Amino acid sequence: MSFKQITSSKNAYIKEITLLKDKSKIRRKSGLFLIEGAREISLAIKGNYALETILFYEDLFPEEALNKLLITTINKPEIISISKEVYQKLAYRDTTEGILAIAKSKDLSFESLKFENKNPLLLIAEAPEKPGNIGAILRTADAANVDAVIIANPKTDLYNPNIIRSSVGCVFTNQIATGSTEEIIHFLKENNINIYSAILQEAVNYHEQDYTQASAIVVGTEADGLSETWRKASKQNIKIPMQGEIDSMNVSVAAGILIFEAKRQRNFK
Template sequence: MIKEISSTQNPTIKILVALQDKARERRKSGEFLIEGVREINLALQAGFELTRILFCYAIANAEELQLLQSKLDKNVAQIAITEEVYKKIAYRSGTEGIVASAKAKQNQLTDLLLPKNPLILIAEAPEKPGNIGALLRTADAAGVDAFILANPRTDLYNPNIIRSSVGGVFTMQIATGETEEVLTFLKEKNISIYAAILQEAISYEKQDFTGSTAIVMGTEADGLSEEWRKQSTQNIIIPMQGKIDSMNVSVAASILIFEARRQRGFKE
């Protein structure tokens, strides 16, 4: 049965606006919003449990909406909304008139299913959602086996992460944890740690990444914490040719992770 909501003051709409705007509300409820047909389909493929789907008939493509509705569990609430209501809850302009709410996953390190010889990308304490989204796109493009956030400073289901990752937050195996937890996990799994850090480093071109590999990136402002320098298998650098001594973290990660992928051979 399809419910209809036409008021921006409706209690359900107020809840959804809070989920869109506030990390505290996402943590408290265990839910988050997904905007756009592609992203919702990717979430369904990844096994995320949808709780509601809201659609504006005046904006949504009827064929895409019908196809999406055919994939939904019967317990998912379906709500038709007006353009005014849609604009109230939409994070992006120009999307397809469809928004869903979903239950967040726990993203525990112990939930990761790794192959025998994994390739992992790790980011420590990234603050900017746009950078996290770009890192997820890189991880997806390179076909890494897992993406780990160490000491995260923003929640994984921030709407800007979902937007900037173009749904990559749903295509990757993702885990979060404190740095010490992540280090312990990697050592227990006998995964070599290659930290992108200046001290005691060699050029990434000289490093063999064909074994079990975790490439670790820090923030552009502060780099990696001391724990990574001390406990890494090898620190690596990207030699700089210009006068600026740093580059965007997602660009640097792309260089390193695709070198690892090149050494391992690209998947067909």
């Protein structure tokens, strides 16, 4: 099969994609973002993301593999064959898989959330900033099969290439919404979802609570913790007993401990 070819990294379209990769402002304005890697693209397809364009370097990613990857796409993306020079300009990972995609962003509003479980389990993170932490939180959420992840007061756009990379594509496998702390609390109260905030003030040990009803477990950053608003909104503040010299742990680790206690109580159903 013949494809459109781009061999120069100075091509105007390639320059546009480079901006899409590097600039959050461009991603927000265009509603598009870049995905690198076959596994990540496969998970985006599984998550019903519409792919606008596929760019592949055939020496690394043969046409046969491309056809297999695109079997279940919800639309037919434009396919462009690119040179090694172009691929190296666009790739942001040390590994070389030879395939990238331009995808359309999804609606991240609360209206987009759909709960099949009558007692949903939500993981909420307030103001996470480091892509590595956000990616790890999304991996934890995927592993526990939570009903949704909500980011309060986001400081980094979710389609940042480093979040896609650190989440190993789990940004596509989770239901995700974003909003302000106040908007999220209103949404939770309106839907009768109990709030359990990981905060030291007025807290009890996390394993003493019942998470089998509709529950939202809320975590903050290691540096700043959760805002006062969450403390006041909680059904119960919870803490992880610390037995060493420090009084905090990485947010993704804390989220994992709390979420999997809730899953244990629900018997992983």
